[in-house]
Amino acid sequence: xxxxxxxxxxxxxxxxxxxxxxxxxxxxxxxxxxxxxxxxxxxxxxxxxxxxxxxxxxxxxxxxxxxxxxxxxxxxxxxxxxxxxxxxxxxxxxxxxxxxxxxxxxxxxxxxxxxxxxxxxxxxxxxxxxxxxxxxxxxxxxxxxxxxxxxxxxxxxxxxxxxxxxxxxxxxxxxxxxxxxxx
Amino acid sequence: xxxxxxxxxxxxxxxxxxxxxxxxxxxxxxxxxxxxxxxxxxxxxxxxxxxxxxxxxxxxxxxxxxxxxxxxxxxxxxxxxxxxxxxxxxxxxxxxxxxxxxxxxxxxxxxxxxxxxxxxxxxxxxxxxxxxxxxxxxxxxxxxxxxxxxxxxxxxxxxxxxxxxxxxxxxxxxxxxxxxxxxxxxxxxxxxxxxxxxxxxxxxxxxxxxxxxxxxxxxxxxxxxxxxxxxxxxxxxxxxxxxxxxxxxxxxxxxxxxxxxxxxxxxxxxxxxxxxxxxxxxxxxxxxxxxxxxxxxxxxxxxxxxxxxxxxxxxxxxxxxxxxxxxxxxxxxxxxxxxxxxxxxxxxxxxxxxxxxxxxxxxxxxxxxxxxxxxxxxxxxxxxxxxxxxxxxxxxxxxxxxxxxxxxxxxxxxxxxxxxxxxxxxxxxxxxxxxxxxxxxxxxxxxxxxxxxxxxxxxxxxxxxxxxxxxxxxxxxxxxxxxxxxxxxxxxxxxxxxxxxxxxxxxxxxxxxxxxxxxxxxxxxxxxxxxxxxxxxxxxxxxxxxxxxxxxxxxxxxxxxxxxxxxxxxxxxxxxxxxxxxxxxxxxxx
Numbered sequence: 110x111x112x113x114x115x116x117x118x119x120x121x122x123x124x125x126x127x128x129x130x131x132x133x134x135x136x137x138x139x140x141x142x143x144x145x146x147x148x149x150x151x152x153x154x155x156x157x158x159x160x161x162x163x164x165x166x167x168x169x170x171x172x173x174x175x176x177x178x179x180x181x182x183x184x185x186x187x188x189x190x191x192x193x194x195x196x197x198x199x200x201x202x203x204x205x206x207x208x209x210x211x212x213x214x215x216x217x218x219x220x221x222x223x224x225x226x227x228x229x230x231x232x233x234x235x236x237x238x239x240x241x242x243x244x245x246x247x248x249x250x251x252x253x254x255x256x257x258x259x260x261x262x263x264x265x266x267x268x269x270x271x272x273x274x275x276x277x278x279x280x281x282x283x284x285x286x287x288x289x290x291x292x
Numbered sequence: 293x294x295x296x297x298x299x300x301x302x303x304x305x306x307x308x309x310x311x312x313x314x315x316x317x318x319x320x321x322x323x324x325x326x327x328x329x330x331x332x333x334x335x336x337x338x339x340x341x342x343x344x345x346x347x348x349x350x351x352x353x354x355x356x357x358x359x360x361x362x363x364x365x366x367x368x369x370x371x372x373x374x375x376x377x378x379x380x381x382x383x384x385x386x387x388x389x390x391x392x393x394x395x396x397x398x399x400x401x402x403x404x405x406x407x408x409x410x411x412x413x414x415x416x417x418x419x420x421x422x423x424x425x426x427x428x429x430x431x432x433x434x435x436x437x438x439x440x441x442x443x444x445x446x447x448x449x450x451x452x453x454x455x456x457x458x459x460x461x462x463x464x465x466x467x468x469x470x471x472x473x474x475x476x477x478x479x480x481x482x483x484x485x486x487x488x489x490x491x492x493x494x495x496x497x498x499x500x501x502x503x504x505x506x507x508x509x510x511x512x513x514x515x516x517x518x519x520x521x522x523x524x525x526x527x528x529x530x531x532x533x534x535x536x537x538x539x540x541x542x543x544x545x546x547x548x549x550x551x552x553x554x555x556x557x558x559x560x561x562x563x564x565x566x567x568x569x570x571x572x573x574x575x576x577x578x579x580x581x582x583x584x585x586x587x588x589x590x591x592x593x594x595x596x597x598x599x600x601x602x603x604x605x606x607x608x609x610x611x612x613x614x615x616x617x618x619x620x621x622x623x624x625x626x627x628x629x630x631x632x633x634x635x636x637x638x639x640x641x642x643x644x645x646x647x648x649x650x651x652x653x654x655x656x657x658x659x660x661x662x663x664x665x666x667x668x669x670x671x672x673x674x675x676x677x678x679x680x681x682x683x684x685x686x687x688x689x690x691x692x693x694x695x696x697x698x699x700x701x702x703x704x705x706x707x708x709x710x711x712x713x714x715x716x717x718x719x720x721x722x723x724x725x726x727x728x729x730x731x732x733x734x735x736x737x738x739x740x741x742x743x744x745x746x747x748x749x750x751x752x753x754x755x756x757x758x759x760x761x762x763x764x765x766x767x768x769x770x771x772x773x774x775x776x777x778x779x780x781x782x783x784x785x786x787x788x789x790x791x792x793x794x795x796x797x798x799x800x801x802x803x804x805x806x807x808x809x810x811x812x813x814x815x816x817x818x819x820x821x822x823x824x825x826x827x828x829x830x831x832x833x834x835x836x837x838x839x840x841x842x843x844x845x846x847x848x849x850x851x852x853x854x855x856x857x858x859x860x861x862x863x864x865x866x867x868x869x870x871x872x873x874x875x876x877x878x879x880x881x882x
Contacts, residue, residue: 179455181479184471189462195472 135160136168140175150176150186154193163194191246198241199234201279203227204258208247211255215269219255220244222269226276240276297363311342311353311364320366323375323404325492326441327354329823331450337441338378339404342366350374376408384415385464386493387422387436393494398820400492401439421467427477429660430499430653431488438468438495444487451809453784454603456481468495480606480881482783484599484807485653485677485816498653498817501674502684508645508673509552515637516645517555518548519625519704522563523651523715523812524678526833530819530826531682532692537829539837542697545705547685548649549698555633558700559648560707562624563714563723565855566596567846569872570618571728572863574802575767583769589613591778591800594720596620598658599807599816601876603783608790609878617873621714622648622655623664625704626671627871632859633704634667641667647674649681651715651815654807666871677817706851709838716831717781717811718747718754721804725758725777726845732760732767742844743835750810750824752785753778755800781806 139156143149153172158164164187173180187193205211205220224230227240234241250256253265259279267275293304296311298318305314310333315322325337333355341350345363350371353364365371382401390396425433442459445468449455456479460467470479488496508516529540548556573592580586595601595616604611619627625648630641648655652675658664659672676684685692699705710726713719722744729737736742746756755778763771778800780786786805793799808814810827813834838844846852860867 179449179458181455181458181460181469181471182449185458185460188460188472 132160136171140172144176150178150183151190154183154187158193163197166195169195191243194241194243196232196241197234197238199238201239201259202241202243204243204245204248206245206248206250206254206256206258208245208251208254210251211247214254216255218269219257219267219272222272223257226272239280294358294360294362296358296361299364299366305358309358311344311351311356311358311362311366312340314358315342315353315364315366322353322366323407324354325400325404325439326443328443328446328490331446334442334446337382337439339375341371341374341378343368343371372408376410379404379408379410380414382439383410383413384417385420386439387419388494393437394497394500395491395494399494418464421465423467423473425469425475425477426499427475428481428483428499428657430483430656431476431481431485431496432499433469433476433496434494435467435469437493439493440466440468441492442468443490443492444468444496447486447490451782451784452482452484452486452807453787454480454482454484457487478881480879482599482602482606482807483654483657484783486808487816488653489814489816489818489820489822498677498680499656500680501647501656501676502680502687505647505674505676505684506687508647511645513643514645515554515639515643516552516647517557517629517633517704518553518647518649519557519559519562519622519629520544520548520649520681521559521622521651521655521715521812522712522834522837523815523818523830524649524681525837526715526813526830527651527678527818528682531679532685534693535829536826537833539833540692541837542699543692543695545700546695546698547681547690547692550690550695551684551688553647555704556698556701557625557629557704558707558711559621559625559650560711560714561704561849561851562621562628563711564708564846564849564852565624565628565872566618566621566714566720567710567723567727568852568856568863569624569868570594570616571724571731571846573616573618574724575728575731576864578773578801579769582773591798591803592616594724594802594804596714596720597805597807597812598652598654599783600786600805602654602657602879603786603807605876605879606881607787611790611793612876612878615876617875619664619872619874620655620658621711622650622672622675623658623874624872626659626664627666628855629704630667630669630671631871632855641669645673646671647676648672649676649678651678651812651818652808653677653816655817663874678815678819679817682819703851703854706849707841708846708849709841709844710846711849712834712838712841715812715834717750717806718744718779718804719811719834720806721747721756721777721779721802723846724802724804727847729758729760730845730847732764732770733762734764735762741839747777747779747804748831750827752782753780753789755779775802776800777802777804779804781811782809783807 139153143153157168169183173183205223207216227235229235229242231242231244248258250263255267257264257267296314298315301318303318312322322340324340335352335355340353342353343365344351420436422436445457448457456470460473467473508514525541528544529538530536545556577588580588593615595618626646629646630644634641634644656675659675664671710723726737744756747754758775760770760773780789813830814822814827
């Protein structure tokens with residue numbers, strides 16, 4: 110993602126709610142910036158997701174019209190990449206890695222434990238809008254498998270039995286970096 | 293030129309050739325599921341793998357350019373084994389049960405399995421997602437049969453400029469379909485059926501009306517009339533082993549009679565009627581613009597092609613006033629049959645069933661539009677594609693090839709050569725010019741053999757200009773006017789034409805639009821595997837049909853004259869307005 114287009118604070122994480130007009134204006138800027146650039150759709154979608162916190166249907170339709178690209182194609186790109194979401198996410202996005210290394214080192218058990226602990230399925234968000242659960246496809250931390258990424262932080266060698274502790278620590282630390290800690 | 297050796301045969305091919313193209317030139321057929329004529333190769337299906345000397349891996353021949361002195365083995369043991377495995381993998385997730393599949397007779401995957409000697413299914417695993425999308429009146433999609441070759445994606449986006457379909461998701465879970473795996477009924481699909489025409493397997497087909505038609509035929513309380521579009525006679529034979537371009541008009545009439553239709557009629561009859569109404573409408577619009585200085589929508593667009601109507605309603609509503617208000621010949625036929633003809637034979641509209649045979653899937657949509665009930669009931673009850681008619685002929689045990697040539701019934705089976713050429717791109721325009729020029733000048737259209745060659749053929753957008761001289765007194769205002777016309781086929785070309793018009797203003801008086809490449813002869817309901825060579829042969833058959841008719845201008849059709857004398861009274865009159873004209877409205881996907 111180009112640096113000069115640093116994303117606006119995500120709507121769901123910013124302290125003050127951002128007005129719809131501000132979000133729409135931001136979307137217009139993104140479309141104008143990227144519509145004629147080769148391969149411009151993906152950065153435009155990334156910035157849009159950073160702006161809204163997810164990819165709302167009206168925003169995608171606007172991108173489709175702005176780029177002169179069929180809506181089916183925009184949807185095809187959105188649904189191809191697991192980092193894009195069309196549903197609002199919780200404050201914490203939990204991605205359990207199911208890449209090969211994590212999978213063979215127990216990622217599947219971690220995922221099952223996470224589903225049970227949060228009482229949601231993959232793709233869902235808890236009722237209190239705190240946690241969303243997704244499956245990741247390798248974060249490049251295979252040496253520390255199995256890993257779970259919560260927002261921008263990678264948690265290594267996660268044990269299914271200690272999922273509760275992990276989540277509590279995340280809530281307590283309120284997003285303080287936790288990369289070095291061992292569970 | 294590049295030298296290449298294909299299976300020890302040395303040939304020269306132009307720079308930029310692919311291995312697939314070179315092999316075809318060498319008379320070697322390499323199988324493929326995703327390749328499409330005139331389209332960039334996408335290498336999606338991996339069925340066309342070949343061995344290239346010196347290369348470590350096999351190459352997809354559709355997307356590998358030939359290099360000088362390349363040596364290729366297209367059918368070595370290794371290449372065939374790899375191809376067989378690709379097909380075995382496709383079959384492992386294919387949830388098709390061949391005997392019940394619509395494509396039983398001409399499935400490309402099934403043919404490939406045979407060609408490659410697939411004797412068993414070595415891979416067992418999960419099947420593709422099973423969802424049947426029957427949300428539109430025209431088409432049925434079955435994802436469990438999809439091989440994800442993406443031909444439908446290509447034809448929808450690139451040829452038709454619609455883009456209703458695209459791969460959704462990734463990996464094994466990929467589904468080809470509308471945005472976020474919605475059904476077609478929820479998106480701006482024009483229902484042209486080109487996706488069904490290019491699908492190699494049974495994943496996209498027309499919604500069948502065959503059973504309903506059989507029931508109607510066996511119902512003694514119903515009089516069942518059939519109309520056949522002009523394009524059917526030039527293509528139906530292909531379903532029975534005839535070469536593309538073989539005219540089977542007489543056998544078709546005989547088959548329809550043997551199936552049990554009570555009246556064997558011709559959409560050609562109302563094609564002639566369309567020319568009278570639409571020609572008069574054009575001249576009226578020109579008079580309003582030139583004499584009365586009224587603001588009228590020009591250019592006028594033809595309105596026979598229901599995919600084009602859907603396209604305009606979804607994507608170009610600003611041009612709806614430019615569409616001729618004439619119904620399509622299919623719908624004119626339904627309205628005339630259930631009023632004029634019903635009266636003639638002493639029946640009520642509800643006692644008649646009108647079945648049409650169309651080269652088209654969008655006609656199924658058109659027939660059920662709420663506006664199409666001018667007779668008080670649905671004017672056209674059922675629409676069969678060319679393929680469905682072939683199915684009925686087989687189901688009825690009719691030996692098509694040994695049928696005698698028979699004539700259509702009077703009066704709704706009578707037509708001119710001008711009606712025949714409604715089947716191909718440029719034909720409606722030529723038919724209209726033959727009549728309009730003669731109305732205005734009293735003389736025959738001054739072109740060789742009545743053909744306007746500038747607007748014939750497969751070029752995407754065609755133009756012609758004709759200076760009108762020697763006008764009759766009523767039409768003096770057209771003296772010296774240079775009438776400019778354009779013709780487009782394939783909605784992608786139409787989109788280009790409309791965008792050009794939006795940017796530069798109108799430069800024509802009259803524009804013919806046909807939804808499908810080549811016009812109706814290349815429609816979504818025609819016998820499958822239509823490429824340009826097939827299109828040209830069908831077009832050749834249509835022109836031959838036209839030239840073989842003693843009467844070649846719509847206004848000469850005596851049955852149409854009688855219809856006006858006895859019933860309609862005059863073109864654009866009150867009855868015409870009620871029965872033969874319609875209106876359009878902007879549509880948004882749900």
